[in-house]
Amino acid sequence: MSEQQPENLDQIVHVDCNACGSEMVYDPGKQLMLCHHCGNTQDLPKASDRVIERSISEAMQLEQTALGFGADTKVFHCNSCGAETAVNLETVTFECPFCSSTNVNEEAQETRVVRPSGVLPFKISRPQALEKFRTWIKKGFFAPSKLKKLAKLDKIHSVYLPFWTYDADTASQWTAMSGRYYYETQTYTDNEGNVKTRQVQKTRWYPSSGYYQHHFNDVLVLGSHGLTQNFAEKIFPFELAEVLNYDARYILGHESEVYQKDVQEGYGVADGIMDAHIRNAVVRQIPGDTYKNLHINTHKNRITFKHILLPIWIAAYKYNNKVYKFLVNGQTGKINGKKPVAWWKVALIVAIVGGGIAAAAFFLGGN
Numbered sequence: 001m002s003e004q005q006p007e008n009l010d011q012i013v014h015v016d017c018n019a020c021g022s023e024m025v026y027d028p029g030k031q032l033m034l035c036h037h038c039g040n041t042q043d044l045p046k047a048s049d050r051v052i053e054r055s056i057s058e059a060m061q062l063e064q065t066a067l068g069f070g071a072d073t074k075v076f077h078c079n080s081c082g083a084e085t086a087v088n089l090e091t092v093t094f095e096c097p098f099c100s101s102t103n104v105n106e107e108a109q110e111t112r113v114v115r116p117s118g119v120l121p122f123k124i125s126r127p128q129a130l131e132k133f134r135t136w137i138k139k140g141f142f143a144p145s146k147l148k149k150l151a152k153l154d155k156i157h158s159v160y161l162p163f164w165t166y167d168a169d170t171a172s173q174w175t176a177m178s179g180r181y182y183y184e185t186q187t188y189t190d191n192e193g194n195v196k197t198r199q200v201q202k203t204r205w206y207p208s209s210g211y212y213q214h215h216f217n218d219v220l221v222l223g224s225h226g227l228t229q230n231f232a233e234k235i236f237p238f239e240l241a242e243v244l245n246y247d248a249r250y251i252l253g254h255e256s257e258v259y260q261k262d263v264q265e266g267y268g269v270a271d272g273i274m275d276a277h278i279r280n281a282v283v284r285q286i287p288g289d290t291y292k293n294l295h296i297n298t299h300k301n302r303i304t305f306k307h308i309l310l311p312i313w314i315a316a317y318k319y320n321n322k323v324y325k326f327l328v329n330g331q332t333g334k335i336n337g338k339k340p341v342a343w344w345k346v347a348l349i350v351a352i353v354g355g356g357i358a359a360a361a362f363f364l365g366g367n
Contacts, residue, residue, distance in 0.1 A: 013104040013248040014079060015042070023080065023101050025253025028122035028158070028311075028330070033249060044121075050245040051118035053167055053304035059114055059263040078103075092256040104248040104256070112258050118243040118308040121250045122158060122330040129156050129313035129328045132335050136326065147339060153317055158330065160251055160309040161232075162223035162259035164266035165240065167305070168216045172278050172298040178208040178288035203290065210285050212278060219273050221266040223259030223307070227325070229269055234336030235312070235329040242331070243308055256309065263305055274300070 015024040015033060022037035026044070033042035080101040092108040095101065109115045133156060138148050183199045190196055218240050222232045244250075261269075275298065282296055311330025316323055319340045326337035 013106055013252065014101065015249055015252060016079070018042075023252075025102055026121065026250050027125075027253070029125040029128075031121060031123065033252070044247060044249060045245065047245050048118065048243060051243050051306065051308070053306055056166070056263065056267060056303045056305050059305065060267075090258055092258060093251055093254065102252050104251045106248055108258055112262075114259075114263055114307045116162070116246040116307050116309050118306065119160065119246045119250050120238060120240070120243045120308065120310050120331055122254065122311040124311075124313065124328060124330050124333050126156065126158065126313075128333065129158075129315075129330075132328050132333065133315050133326055133337075136335055136337060137339075147319060153315060156313050156315040156326075156328075158254040159312055159314055160254060160256040161227070161312050162257055163308055163310050164221045164223055164259075164261075164263060164270070165218040165306050165308065166216065166221065166267060166270040166303065167218065168274060168300045168303045170214050170216065170274065170278060170298055170300050172212040172214075172282065172296050173209070174212065174282045174285075174294065174296045175207070175209045176286050176291045176294040177205050178286055179203040179205050179290040179292065180288045181290070205292075206288075208287055208291075210282070212282050212285060214278065214281065216274050216277075219270040221261070221269045221273075223261045223266055224257050225260045226257070227327075231325070231336065232312075232327070235327050235332075235334045238310055238329065238331055240308075246309070251309075254311075259307070263307070267303070267305070271300075 016022070017024050017035035017038060017040050019040040020035060020038040022035050024033045024035045024040075024042060026032075027034035027041075030041060033044060035041070078096040078101060080096065089105070090108050090111050091105055093102070093104055096103065130153075133153065137153075180203070182202050182204055184202055185197050186200045187195060187197050220236065220238070220240075222229050259266075275296075278298055279294075279296060282294070283291070286294070313328035313330055315326040315337075317326070318324075322340065324338045324340065326335070328335050
């Protein structure tokens with residue numbers, strides 16, 4: 001096919017090298033299209049003029065029946081070897097089973113109401129991601145010693161995951177009871193019959209109220225069910241100013257997903273993130289030493305969204321028949337992962353600390 005992205009979304013995106021005819025893929029290290037056969041490279045556009053915000057009311061008015069979720073297939077004709085195979089319409093990236101050529105099924109995005117407006121290309125290469133995993137897997141006192149053998153793991157996947165971003169202007173009125181501490185002198189009799197005094201903390205309550213205004217920009221919500229929002233957030237932030245216009249060629253050589261969490265469900269997550277931020281900000285405004293009966297009334301308007309694909313390296317490994325995941329931010333290299341715990345090491349530390357406390361108490365008691 002042509003080296004340019006096809007206008008006809010029924011086509012399969014596959015780029016052949018104009019020097020030797022072999023397939024080209026996007027290379028994170030060079031940040032170019034690369035032919036691994038002859039080393040030829042091809043630049044990609046860097047425009048971002050189509051990465052725009054849309055009113056969330058547009059998407060929420062679309063009926064769910066228009067989503068077209070299904071297991072329909074299409075016949076794919078491979079330009080590399082001539083074979084024809086059936087491809088699930090929701091499969092974004094796939095290999096030809098006969099020649100292993102890499103392809104992107106643009107029509108997969110058509111099974112969703114909202115197509116991506118932007119993509120953030122990979123910058124972290126596979127060797128860099130593997131090295132981060134090998135370094136991370138060797139660290140951690142509480143991890144089982146045998147876990148270090150997994151440092152040889154080379155199965156790590158480069159995946160473009162679907163994300164939503166949300167913007168909103170918010171205005172919040174709040175009321176609360178503010179409390180200020182004061183102290184009173186209290187007289188008491190100890191166990192030996194001695195009369196003594198001590199300072200007792202009291203709280204004086206009074207009503208307070210205020211106003212908080214904030215603009216939220218690019219609240220990021222994962223559109224996949226494969227990872228939890230909290231787990232993905234550990235590798236935030238992404239430099240979203242570098243998001244480019246969606247171009248399927250950036251996906252060649254990598255995996256990709258279509259979203260399962262739609263724009264409305266994603267906004268439910270974003271709404272909770274905004275409310276948590278607002279509450280924390282309001283708590284900082286409340287005068288005094290403590291508070292109670294806090295009530296916040298927030299109005300959100302000018303709510304917009306966009307749908308983008310972000311790069312993440314994912315490794316999954318097993319230990320004692322349990323799966324653990326490891327992530328690398330494909331743009332910044334920030335990592336997050338889970339490890340099993342060797343509970344005998346935890347028990348050993350508890351015993352050592354407990355023994356030290358007991359010894360200290362015995363020594364102090366003796367003196």
